[in-house]
Structures are given as C-alpha cells and as structure tokens.
Amino acid sequence: MEARRLSILCSHICPGPTPAPARLVPVPSSSCDSGFSNKQQPGDSNKGNLQDNCVFCKIIRGEAPAFKLYEDDICLCILDINPLSRGHSLIIPKSHFCSLKATPPDVVAAMCSKVPFISSAIMKATDSDSFNLLVNNGIAAGQVIFHTHIHIIPRTALDCLWASESLQxxxxxxxxxxxxxxxxxxxxxxxxxxxxxxxxxxxxxxxx
Structure with a gap:
C-alpha cells in the first residue's frame, strides 16, 4: 500500500520508460521544489510570475515538452506523464500560484469552468463514463509540484483505483x-x- 501511495504522489514527476509519439515528447522528470522564490511567498498572486524551477512553468514557457490537450489565455490541460488511468490529465493555470489558497478566485473559476468541456472530451476518447476531480493541496494531501493544478482522472466500473474505496x-x-x-x-x-x-x-x- 505504501508503494502504491508513493506511486500516486509522484505520478507526474517520476516518469518511467514510455514510448513517445513522433511529434511530442513526454515531460521529463523535474526537481520542482516548493515553487516560490525570495520574491514570492505563499499567498502572493502576481499574475504572469513564472518560476525557473517549476516544471509546469517550464511547460508554459515552452521550455519543456508536454502532451497538450487544451489551452486558452488562463490555463492549459496536459496529459499526466505517469497516469493513474488512461486519459489522466492536469488543468494548470498559466501563472504560477503555489497553492489553491494562493490562486485568485477568478483563475480558479476559469479553470473549473473548463472541467465539463475537457472531461467530456476525455471520457469520450477513453470510453469512460465517470471521472474523479482531484486537487492535492499541501504536503499532507500529497502535493508534490507546488503549482496549482487540477487532476481529471477517468474511471471505469470496478477499476479499484483507490485503495480507500474498500475502507468503511x-x-x-x-x-x-x-x-x-x-x-x-x-x-x-x-x-x-x-x-x-x-x-x-x-x-x-x-x-x-
């Protein structure tokens, strides 16, 4: 169970060997740390402030490759490089905010407003009829990349994805x-x- 937990927490920063399509290369592993420098402390919400050591900021700047599904002025959606299920994706704001609390309400609203549209496309593409919407906010909750992001995890019947589903x-x-x-x-x-x-x-x- 502990190995499974660690696998979940590191799902998008510790990629294993996977074949890459001709035009896209998976995001490499990154040592993204707490996500804020001396100029930005938790709670700051300076729009457009991207961090040098954040893997998501590198993707946004075009310095790191990703399997991009959707993009607009506020956010983008990419495939998780080590997914929990087929189609597991991440919605990421295009400005750096280290936590959900530090993310301005209008940015959160813009990200969430895209969930029905993006999740519907993902479910159709993966032949799924359900999905989990998940935010790991804080270390104790399993957050390992300190750049706000929302997980869309397609589900199928009896996939037994979460060990906690068997707990009372x-x-x-x-x-x-x-x-x-x-x-x-x-x-x-x-x-x-x-x-x-x-x-x-x-x-x-x-x-x-």
Missing part, C-alpha cells in the same frame, strides 16, 4: 462532533467575509 467510513457524531464543527467552520467563514468586506470598503474609499 466512520459515521459522523451528530450529537457533539457535527454541531461543534459546523460552528467552527461558520465562524471562520464569517471572519473571512468580514476581511473581504474590509478590503472592499478600503478600495472604495481609496477610489473616492
């Missing part, structure tokens, strides 16, 4: 755990709303 879920404690959790999440949402409102009011005052 623990029922939520409705008497104690759930109410406390709801209160804490709502509190954080309220604080976030207040912060956003303050920013908006500051912008309005500055504009006047």
């Amino acid at each position: 879920r623990r029922p939520l404690n409705l008497d104690q755990e759930a109410p406390r959790l709801v209160d804490r999440v709502r509190e954080q949402l309220s604080l976030s709303d207040d912060s956003e409102d303050s920013k908006g009011q500051g912008s309005s005052l500055t504009g006047n």
Whole structure:
C-alpha cells in the first residue's frame, strides 16, 4: 500500500520508460521544489510570475515538452506523464500560484469552468463514463509540484483505483462532533467575509 501511495504522489514527476509519439515528447522528470522564490511567498498572486524551477512553468514557457490537450489565455490541460488511468490529465493555470489558497478566485473559476468541456472530451476518447476531480493541496494531501493544478482522472466500473474505496467510513457524531464543527467552520467563514468586506470598503474609499 505504501508503494502504491508513493506511486500516486509522484505520478507526474517520476516518469518511467514510455514510448513517445513522433511529434511530442513526454515531460521529463523535474526537481520542482516548493515553487516560490525570495520574491514570492505563499499567498502572493502576481499574475504572469513564472518560476525557473517549476516544471509546469517550464511547460508554459515552452521550455519543456508536454502532451497538450487544451489551452486558452488562463490555463492549459496536459496529459499526466505517469497516469493513474488512461486519459489522466492536469488543468494548470498559466501563472504560477503555489497553492489553491494562493490562486485568485477568478483563475480558479476559469479553470473549473473548463472541467465539463475537457472531461467530456476525455471520457469520450477513453470510453469512460465517470471521472474523479482531484486537487492535492499541501504536503499532507500529497502535493508534490507546488503549482496549482487540477487532476481529471477517468474511471471505469470496478477499476479499484483507490485503495480507500474498500475502507468503511466512520459515521459522523451528530450529537457533539457535527454541531461543534459546523460552528467552527461558520465562524471562520464569517471572519473571512468580514476581511473581504474590509478590503472592499478600503478600495472604495481609496477610489473616492
């Protein structure tokens, strides 16, 4: 199981020997690190700021090859070089953001808006009728390339792709755990709303 877990985490930075088409060459392995330099810290959202040591930024600049499926002004979609299933693909923003939290909402919205269009094409091309939409956000969640990306993973019946599918879920404690959790999440949402409102009011005052 541990070997499988490591294989999943390293799915697109540790390619094995695979045949390449005539016109395209798979993305080579990269030592992409945390994804931000001294000029960019987590939470920064400078559009157009690409990193020298990020494999996805190299693909965007045309310095590293990829199996490109789709591209527009905001994002592109490429095949994962070591896929979990046939057609496993990645949607990547064309600006460097080290985490989902650091990615501006309009960029996230633009990426997600393409999911139905791209996933439909992938499922038809792979004869699949289902897919997983996955974001590994943070080290504990298995993120190994610190450039925001969304996985589209085609699925077929009984493919048993995830080991966790055979595990039983623990029922939520409705008497104690759930109410406390709801209160804490709502509190954080309220604080976030207040912060956003303050920013908006500051912008309005500055504009006047």
